[in-house]
Every structure is written in structure tokens, then in C-alpha cells.
Amino acid sequence: MDIQTIDHLCELSKLNFNDEEKQKVMEEMSAIIELMDTVKEIDLTYDDTKDNNSIKYSEVRKDEAKPSYPTEKLLSNTEPQDNCYVVPKMVE
Amino acid sequence: MDINKVSLSGLRKALDEKEISAVELAKEYLSKIKTVDPEIEGYITVTEEQALESAKRAQELIDGGDSKPLTGIPLAIKDNICTDGIRTTCASKMLENFVPPYNATVIEKLNEQGYVLLGKSSMDEFAMGGSTQTAAFSKTKNPYDTNRVPGGSSGGSAAIVSAGTAPAALGSDTGGSIRQPSSFCGVTGLKPTYGRVSRYGLIAFASSLDQIGPIANSAEDCGILLNAVAGADEHDATSARVPVGDFNARIGQSIEGMRIALPQEFFGESTDDEVKQAVTDAAKEYEKLGATLVDCHMSSLKYAVAAYYLISGAEAASNLSRFDGIKYGLRGEGRSFDEMIRDSRSRGFGAEVKRRILLGNYALSSGYYDAYYRKALALKQQIIKEYNEIYEKADVILTPTAPTVAYRIGEQETDPVKMYLADICTVTVNIASLPAISLPCGYNSDGMPIGMSLVGKRFDEATLIQTADAYQRNFAAVPNKYRA
Numbered sequence: 362m363d364i365q366t367i368d369h370l371c372e373l374s375k376l377n378f379n380d381e382e383k384q385k386v387m388e389e390m391s392a393i394i395e396l397m398d399t400v401k402e403i404d405l406t407y408d409d410t411k412d413n414n415s416i417k418y419s420e421v422r423k424d425e426a427k428p429s430y431p432t433e434k435l436l437s438n439t440e441p442q443d444n445c446y447v448v449p450k451m452v453e
Numbered sequence: 454m455d456i457n458k459v460s461l462s463g464l465r466k467a468l469d470e471k472e473i474s475a476v477e478l479a480k481e482y483l484s485k486i487k488t489v490d491p492e493i494e495g496y497i498t499v500t501e502e503q504a505l506e507s508a509k510r511a512q513e514l515i516d517g518g519d520s521k522p523l524t525g526i527p528l529a530i531k532d533n534i535c536t537d538g539i540r541t542t543c544a545s546k547m548l549e550n551f552v553p554p555y556n557a558t559v560i561e562k563l564n565e566q567g568y569v570l571l572g573k574s575s576m577d578e579f580a581m582g583g584s585t586q587t588a589a590f591s592k593t594k595n596p597y598d599t600n601r602v603p604g605g606s607s608g609g610s611a612a613i614v615s616a617g618t619a620p621a622a623l624g625s626d627t628g629g630s631i632r633q634p635s636s637f638c639g640v641t642g643l644k645p646t647y648g649r650v651s652r653y654g655l656i657a658f659a660s661s662l663d664q665i666g667p668i669a670n671s672a673e674d675c676g677i678l679l680n681a682v683a684g685a686d687e688h689d690a691t692s693a694r695v696p697v698g699d700f701n702a703r704i705g706q707s708i709e710g711m712r713i714a715l716p717q718e719f720f721g722e723s724t725d726d727e728v729k730q731a732v733t734d735a736a737k738e739y740e741k742l743g744a745t746l747v748d749c750h751m752s753s754l755k756y757a758v759a760a761y762y763l764i765s766g767a768e769a770a771s772n773l774s775r776f777d778g779i780k781y782g783l784r785g786e787g788r789s790f791d792e793m794i795r796d797s798r799s800r801g802f803g804a805e806v807k808r809r810i811l812l813g814n815y816a817l818s819s820g821y822y823d824a825y826y827r828k829a830l831a832l833k834q835q836i837i838k839e840y841n842e843i844y845e846k847a848d849v850i851l852t853p854t855a856p857t858v859a860y861r862i863g864e865q866e867t868d869p870v871k872m873y874l875a876d877i878c879t880v881t882v883n884i885a886s887l888p889a890i891s892l893p894c895g896y897n898s899d900g901m902p903i904g905m906s907l908v909g910k911r912f913d914e915a916t917l918i919q920t921a922d923a924y925q926r927n928f929a930a931v932p933n934k935y936r937a
Contacts, residue, residue: 366815369818370814370818374798375774375798376795376802376811377795390812393762393870393873396758396762396874400759400763400828400829406831408831420694421690437552440784449787449793451790
């Protein structure tokens, strides 16, 4: 685990750390990855065909329109403008 | 009526026989919460007004002769289960002010029975942890010793039941989060089979492992709660389309001839001697009740913690990518979309949640996926195979719930590797989608509760409740000072 890997993981995870925090995170993640490395000791191969997928697509609910939640309730957890979610400008 | 000593069926009887009204009962608990909870910090939100209103409605049902098992019964609900119009925080700054616009299916089912919500219980942030000390607020204490952790992540629910500030509660269990705090707080907690209870409205952590379940004072009380919340749900495609009977139907039946397996690896060096002794003594009690003890092995156990953290981390990294501060949750600042999302997440999530996301993205990233994530999935298949082999010669499995009793606050929870390794006794149950119940089986030399777990076959919760109840009938529980 090095700073470049941590920077890459921060990009994937959309997280920021300052330099001091980054050092601490790197040490912690190194110890965690060392623990995860124990899985390399055992010789096993994942068999995709045996995966226990119990969801039967014939049993999913019918595609019927039903009343949804009230807009004002859904917008109550943000600061909307004109019933829209507001985000920073994405396209110049 | 002494609320410290009654069961859910005792409360039902008292309400139906008008020994106490639903409003009086709610007031008793609300009053106890005011006295006790400042010391325990089990609740994040106490819903006094709603509790009294729903108690009034419940009393009308009782007066009309329409009571169901939970009509007028006060409960606490873990704060990762959505409650319409009531703040649901996941003990995270990210959701500090989040008010869900809908109820989780389990809440709808409890409402159908006319239950009374006392409040939302604390937990490790986003259910990631085993101490309830990663909570951004209400870092719960253990009622047996407030200098110790209550366990986690459902530490609030377990401590509340243990201290008697609710007669029962709902928690959730991804790798032991119902069973381990139940063990630490000397109460009974049931993690149902994966798919047994709908997770619609449970804020997702690791979707192939998460399950909602009850924490209560006995196996029988857990059964009453499970009866109310179990069943298929059109809103959750992973909820199982299997029949739901009465989980308490076999209570009181003999366990003569029951085969109980004890996998040796669970009684290794990492488990405290006092814990091993208490669970071994409990196994002998089962022998006296007519059960047969079966020796067995689970050789993949030493890889289970790593497999669990790789799978759950990967799923958490994906599930928590929804928290971007746009539609709900803490809103950060930034001139661009990317800057704003990163600021929201960096300020909203605590240290442990960030570690799990980083680990998950590491396991899923290019170059590491096969070595870590797929290997963990291979181990999942191996663990399932080993459980199936044990169940060829046993009906239930008996293990310690945790390698130790509750430890002192600050002693362990700041070291992530130590914390992860402490999950060794519980994670395989979630990996294999099995049901398990933790119940107290003794106290160590400091008077702290020791828990044991019974693990059952898929969808065989009734056998677990029967077997746990058989032990509890002869077990002398030692109440903490809040229940004395």
C-alpha cells in the first residue's frame, strides 16, 4: 500500500484526506490488507455456475403504474429550486 | 406491574386483561427512558409524542377486542430502519437530518399490529462496527458496566432491552450485529435466515448479508417479534417466497434426540477460557436435556473474517456510492460536481465507514478483483459446503457468540484489525445465509454476560427457538442494576 494506491482508491471512493490523514489511512489500510491476504493461502476457485441466486424473475411484481410518494415529501431532504434538485454546473 | 420483569406475552396479558392501559405502559417506558437513557445512550431519537398517540389508537383496538400479539407493545427500532416522518440517521453525520418519506416493510407490518414506537436506537455508523462507538452520536454504554461497550452494530437495541428501556427491539445483522451485542448485553438476539424478513427500507450495508431481526429478553419473545415481521415482500426481490408458520410452535417440546454439533475451531486459542467454559457447560446442560453432542470441524473458519470483510466491503462501497449529498444527506461544498460529492462524503462519513469503502474499492479494482473478491466468493461456497456437511449429522450447531465478553471503552475499537478479528464467531452465519440465535449462558468473573449461539438450517428458526427456550427455562439470568 503506497500513497499512489491510496490516491487511486480515494478517486474511486470519492473521498478526500489531507496529507496527515492520508499517512494514517495508509498505515491502517496496510494492516487491513495484510489480514485480507490470508485468503491467498487457500487454493479455491469460485464457481460462477453454482452461485445461489434464488431470485425468480417470474415472480417479480407486475409492471403496473402505482401512485408514488408525494414530491414535496421526497424533496424535503434537500434544498430544491422549482421542484428540482440543484447541482453545481456540470457542463461549461 | 413491574416492567423490569415481564415478557412480551406477560405484557399482552396485562394489556388484554386491563391491568394496565397501552398509554400507561408507554408512559412507564418513556419515564424510565428519561431516567436511565442519559447514562446508557441507547436511543438516538425518542418519539414521545408519536408513542402516546399510537398507544391511544392501540387501546381502542384492545377495547374493541381486536388486539394482536404486539398491539400496544412498545418497541425500539434500530436507526437504519426507515420510519416515515421520523428522523433515521444510521448514526451518521451523513444522515443526521434525514427524514424518510416512507416506512420500511417491517414498520408497516408492526403498524398493522398497532405497536408503539418508543424511539430509534443507536448503532455503529451505517452498521459498520462491533462497539457502537463509531456512532456519530449516542455512543451507547453497556448496562452491566457503563465503562464497557455494548457491542455492535445493534448496540443501542441490545442495551435498551438489557436496561429495560424497551421490552424488545429490532436490530439488523450483517456479520453478527444482532448476536454479538445481545451476547455483550446479556439478552437474546435472533438473526433470521437471509430472505426471511423483508429489507425494504433497511438502509443497505452489504446486500447479500444484511438481515433484520429481533432482540428481546427470551427466545420466545424473539419468536413473537419474528412472527410479526417475517414473510415475502413484493418490494424486496430477495425476500423468500417460503411459508411462514408460527416460529414459537415448538416451544416446550422435548429436545430429546436433538443432535448438537460443536465445531472445534470455534473453541480455539482466540476464545477466552471463561467463554469456552460457559459454552461447554451449556452443551453439557443440553446433554442432560436429552440432546446428543456431535464433534465436528469447520476448517475454513480461519479465512472467514477476511472473506467476510472483502465481500461486505465490496458491497458497502457500491451501496454507499448513493450518498452524494444531492437528493438527501449532508451537502458539501465545491465549485464542480466532483468537488461537491467528495466534500459531502468526506465530511459525512466517519473513519470506519471510509475504511470499509476504501477496502471494498480495493478488492473490486482492476488487478485485485480475482485475488481478493472472487477468492472471497470461492470461500463463501466452501463455507456453505462445510455447513452442509455438518448438517448431515447434526440439527443445530453450538458456538460462542464472541471470543470475549464486552471490553472496556477505548480498549480495542480504535484498532480496525483487532475489531475485525473479533467477528470470527459470527460472520460465517451471514456468509452461508443461515439463521442463528444468541442467548446468555453465564457470566465471567467480572460479572459480564457470556453469550452462546445456536446456528440452524436455512428457514429452521423454529428449531432454534425451541432449543434456546429449552435452555432458558433452567437458566438463572442475573439482571443488571437498571433491571434489579
